[in-house]
Amino acid sequence: SDPDLVARAAAAKAALGDRLFILGHHYQRDEVIQFADVTGDSFKLAKDAAARPQAEYIVFCGVHFMAESADILTAPEQKVILPDLAAGCSMADMAVLGQVETAWERLASLGLADTTVPITYMNSSADIKGFVGRHGGTVCTSSNAERALKWAFERGERVIFLPDQHLGRNTAVLELGLSLDDCVLYDPHKPGGGLTGEQLANAKMILWRGHCSVHGRFTLDSVKEVRERVPGVNVLVHPECRHDVVLAADFVGSTEYIIRTIEAAPAGSKWAIGTELNLVRRLGNAHPDKQIMFLDRTVCYCSTMNRIDLPHLVWALEELVAGRVVNEITVDADTAHHAKAALAQMLALP
Ligand code: 13P
Numbered sequence: 001s002d003p004d005l006v007a008r009a010a011a012a013k014a015a016l017g018d019r020l021f022i023l024g025h026h027y028q029r030d031e032v033i034q035f036a037d038v039t040g041d042s043f044k045l046a047k048d049a050a051a052r053p054q055a056e057y058i059v060f061c062g063v064h065f066m067a068e069s070a071d072i073l074t075a076p077e078q079k080v081i082l083p084d085l086a087a088g089c090s091m092a093d094m095a096v097l098g099q100v101e102t103a104w105e106r107l108a109s110l111g112l113a114d115t116t117v118p119i120t121y122m123n124s125s126a127d128i129k130g131f132v133g134r135h136g137g138t139v140c141t142s143s144n145a146e147r148a149l150k151w152a153f154e155r156g157e158r159v160i161f162l163p164d165q166h167l168g169r170n171t172a173v174l175e176l177g178l179s180l181d182d183c184v185l186y187d188p189h190k191p192g193g194g195l196t197g198e199q200l201a202n203a204k205m206i207l208w209r210g211h212c213s214v215h216g217r218f219t220l221d222s223v224k225e226v227r228e229r230v231p232g233v234n235v236l237v238h239p240e241c242r243h244d245v246v247l248a249a250d251f252v253g254s255t256e257y258i259i260r261t262i263e264a265a266p267a268g269s270k271w272a273i274g275t276e277l278n279l280v281r282r283l284g285n286a287h288p289d290k291q292i293m294f295l296d297r298t299v300c301y302c303s304t305m306n307r308i309d310l311p312h313l314v315w316a317l318e319e320l321v322a323g324r325v326v327n328e329i330t331v332d333a334d335t336a337h338h339a340k341a342a343l344a345q346m347l348a349l350p
Pocket residue numbers: 040041042043123141142143212240254255256
């Protein structure tokens with residue numbers, strides 16, 4: 001990366017000292033990650049953000065929903081900054097509050113709302129987390145989805161899982177032993193979600209029709225192709241991948257799990273990894289004794305994660321040094337109150 005920008009970021013960071021705390025998600029660029037005080041998956045970063053009460057400024061190098069969660073979990077006087085406001089998440093955008101309310105009203109009109117527990121993946125807007133908190137549900141991430149589902153099934157007969165159908169389906173089938181027939185897909189663009197009342201009543205998992213545009217790119221053919229090309233390869237994928245891809249893989253887990261698995265792998269082992277490319281590249285560089293490759297032949301970054309680049313980080317930090325808070329992420333008090341309940345429930349999962 002540009003040495004001048006590196007020096008400017010370092011100088012601004014030094015000038016702000018303990019007033020500043022920089023969080024970096026594993027999918028961030030190397031040029032940004034080098035300045036992160038902590039790195040993590042979305043679960044770890046949510047906990048880390050909450051554990052820095054002395055920091056005046058939390059600069060979140062990740063995407064919008066993560067910065068919102070950090071704002072909800074930190075003290076009111078702490079300011080959360082997203083260096084580029086265009087760093088959103090296409091999956092989070094697939095569940096809009098009005099659509100979810102419509103779905104819930106349908107469940108209520110069928111007499112099913114009282115026995116349905118809403119769960120939202122961390123990758124959702126604060127509005128959606130607020131909705132889930134209002135209705136007694138929980139947030140989950142890819143590292144605790146199984147525990148969240150078990151918790152929910154102790155409280156209700158079915159779950160409505162937002163917005164990632166793949167994490168919901170993969171966890172329900174592979175971790176809880178439900179069948180694919182126990183799952184139905186609710187399409188917010190179709191009247192009634194495209195489901196009959198009977199289908200909703202009989203379902204154990206109502207999956208929202210959302211997905212990650214990055215992990216959704218891996219296909220069964222990607223797995224077959226790499227197994228043919230690289231004999232002995234281990235296929236390791238994130239649970240945001242499609243169900244058939246996860247079934248065909250050898251290992252599945254969150255980004256933290258993927259990192260731990262590669263760290264523990266023996267020298268000389270071969271790994272095809274189905275997750276975001278910045279992380280896969282970094283793992284490859286950190287483990288030259290292992291053969292680490294991307295699960296697909298086409299290069300695939302998360303375009304919104306990648307929007308946080310060094311120029312944006314330098315700009316945000318230098319503005320802070322000058323006493324100006326730019327790109328602050330704030331969640332309104334009422335939404336934050338309910339979203340916090342759903343996040344607190346996640347943090348308290350057994
Ligand atoms: P985790 O950080 O929970 O592994 O989620 C991956 C992701 O897609 C984040 O946007």
